[in-house]
Amino acid sequence: MMTKGVNWTAQRRAVFDIVQASPDHPTANEIMERLTARGHRYAYATVYNALRYLTEKGLLREVKIGESASRYDANTHEHAHVVCERCGTIAEFEQALPESWMNDMAQQTGYRVVGAELVFRGICPDCQRVATTHAAPGVERD
Numbered sequence: 001m002m003t004k005g006v007n008w009t010a011q012r013r014a015v016f017d018i019v020q021a022s023p024d025h026p027t028a029n030e031i032m033e034r035l036t037a038r039g040h041r042y043a044y045a046t047v048y049n050a051l052r053y054l055t056e057k058g059l060l061r062e063v064k065i066g067e068s069a070s071r072y073d074a075n076t077h078e079h080a081h082v083v084c085e086r087c088g089t090i091a092e093f094e095q096a097l098p099e100s101w102m103n104d105m106a107q108q109t110g111y112r113v114v115g116a117e118l119v120f121r122g123i124c125p126d127c128q129r130v131a132t133t134h135a136a137p138g139v140e141r142d
Helices: 010-020 028-037 044-056 099-109 125-134
Strands: 061-063 071-073 080-084 090-093 119-122
Touching (some): 010 028, 010 044, 028 044
Parallel strands (some): 080 119
Antiparallel strands (some): 061 071, 080 090
């Protein structure tokens, strides 16, 4: 993690610590709730400003999936995400995109490709268990 040139305020450190400790890619609202649970009393603007600053410095990644609220990830290395179509849970998939994809994209579009974000969709294990539990006898779902 590169921290050179980062102006660490108490608020930024608290926000970063929450995101870093979160396996679930929290939204700004969820970060605010977790900060409050830890005894911090920050204004929403302070949290949003800290998230913007930490994202601009490359310490956090903003994960935007569809029209839903932005989520934040402390894993800034190249990786993919998979989102549950039922509950919205996001999991990480540690696999770099094939370089051939990037080359093909550049060749076909003329773009100089500088990065990519890949999101898979599926049904998470918890939702699969719920679907199996509520299925009629002899009927598989999904």
